[in-house]
Amino acid sequence: MLQRAIAEWGGEDDLWIFGYGSLIWRPDFDFVEQRPARVHGWHRALKMWSRINRGTPERPGLVFGLLTGGCCRGVVFRVRKEHGAEILTRLWSREMATAVYDPRWLPAETPAGRVRALAFTLSRKSPSHTGELTEEEYRAIFAFASGIYGTTLDYAHRTLEELKRHDIRDRNLERLLRLIQRQQSGS
Template identity: 55%
Template sequence: MSSAHALMLQGAARSARLLEETQAQWRASGDDLLLFAYGSLIWRPDFEVEQALPARVQGYHRVLRMRSRVNRGSPEAPGLVLALVSGGSCRGLVYRVARHDAEAVLTALWAREMPTGVYDPKWLVCDTPHGPVRALGFTLSRRSANWCGALSDSELLHIFQHARGRYGTTLDYLLRTVDGLRAHGIRDRELERQARLAAAHGLCTPTI
């Protein structure tokens, strides 16, 4: 068995274990399922939402610094997706999913966000207009093999030009997220800078 295949199996096993743990934690709450959306879930949730509230999480911030070898890239040309990492704060949305839909939503969400088990799902305290709530969010440790740290603009441009996965390109993911955030009155200065960088090099149409 190759080392890459072994890692894939380990990731799948970790993903399955985390899904079971998260399902058990949610069932114990006896409530609807609450999810914190900070990236693609804002513009493509793919499930029915009973309620969506603006929210802020303290202690984590959104960054485009997680390697993607499935959704927005490939093993040969890894792309990038967003993750929540420790420090600062992050504005996004809290979705309320009806309890009778929650099992199916969690399973589908895991297939989408956790095919290789890279995220660390956590129940985060989210400040909303209705008060604080605990919602599930997908965080990333800086010790993860998928954490890439700071990238130069030339490295970003190379990824924007070449990275494509099962859901499309990293650049499309970035632009859709910027638009989705702005539609909810959220401005992410670094993501917007990256979008302007791509536009300045002719990779997309300037929209900001």
């Protein structure tokens, strides 16, 4: 899949990567520009099981996936073409270690025009897609799920903080985090 992504990019132009979750606050690669961006036909959803990074096999946590439908505001990062293949290889080690995502080249609207950006999407048919979760399931995951990079709750809070810093409102994430606040306050 990595070789296919590199071939589809082509290497003739700079590489653009779309971040909608932790890539926004922890890209882990050098870039020369970042812009606010919106992709249509996809939305950010805290509906991907994490059995290593934010949970365990016994008590899975959650991370964001990009699911079909709606639109998603995020950030695109531009990487110079001479570093593109190297960055894609490093990014693959991070995002595709368990081969859960479906990498896709999506048109991303930015204030300076449209760019073609690589995004890591999630199929609803994937065994890592949670399907619909109840409020009680979210509460339990927020209360107990933790993996090698910390808790699902910390991940969700950190993403929300960074989205706000980029002037991006995610009402669904705000609603989910209110669930745990109500539980902690006893209401």
